[in-house]
Amino acid sequence: MNFLEERILKDGQVREGDILKVDSFLNHQLDIALLDQIGEAFYEHFRGKNITRVLTVEASGIAIAVPTARRFGVPAVFAKKARSMNLDGDLYTSVVHSYTYNVDNVLTLSRRYIHADDNVLIVDDFMANGKAAQGLIDICGQAGAQVAGIGIAIEKGYQNGGRLLREAGYDLCSLAIVDQMQTDGTIRFRAQEFSGE
């Protein structure tokens, strides 16, 4: 097991409704040392990819993107979830359905902050059906930028987001893939090999 799988077993909680609560360290209270380890793990995996920009979506993705971008020495940029009055009209947009909240979100990103010569690393805290990642991929495509890889902290492996992205050929690194979880606290992770283990 890696550091994140161990932490999920220690502090994660499985709740009714397919909810894995990790809000004591990942997406409400933030364990900064753990976030740095996540950034380091993504760096180990994607360091050969000439990453020029780390892209995520607000809000909890920002906590992953900042230490990751620091490690690569590149800017981070986060897509916003609704059209902001403070954003210029000159935006890339992509409509993404959120199953958590059962609403359509419009992801928006200023055209100034992603370019055709970018090698983009997309990061986020969670992936289930992969809709948010696909929205960010869509935006990269609109910009003509290359998606060099996708780094996810926790993937729900029993949903199809990760499978579809891997089948499409993306370099997807999920630090913990939950293949099964039960409200009695049982969590089964997919076996993976990480460099440095």
Added chain:
Amino acid sequence: MNFLEERILKDGQVREGDILKVDSFLNHQLDIALLDQIGEAFYEHFRGKNITRVLTVEASGIAIAVPTARRFGVPAVFAKKARSMNLDGDLYTSVVHSYTYNVDNVLTLSRRYIHADDNVLIVDDFMANGKAAQGLIDICGQAGAQVAGIGIAIEKGYQNGGRLLREAGYDLCSLAIVDQMQTDGTIRFRAQEFSGE
């Protein structure tokens, strides 16, 4: 001038409607080295305050809170702006009006992530009328926690949020206080002294 004032003059843009756009480095695209400097400046100001927790509000506040919490070696926690289906019912809440979007937001924070023995440093990227900070202060009060200080990247000094908090006795450190700005690009900062300058 300090590093942030210099950056605002270099890359900030004043727009109609009292908007200071700093989205090329602070709240859309993120300059990680600059965020680290902000965290360091808050550490210099508040290092004697025995800070145990850094508190902010999603989304762009997270980018300020993460490097600040790293520098202090404490957890960060961010309030969410609406009741989330993934949050427990056991929440502190505070209603905050957003003038930017003309809506009432409910700030929510799990009772598990702030305690009566905490010395809290509240941080955010912007302060205008101070409503978000007041909502976070309200939540600290509900928890019985001490507000040890408030660190803001950019304060609009011609609005009354900062004045009211200083008059109420809070230790408010705003790294750049804009006293006047015009759409021709003129920005006047309030003179302040910072340690290390």
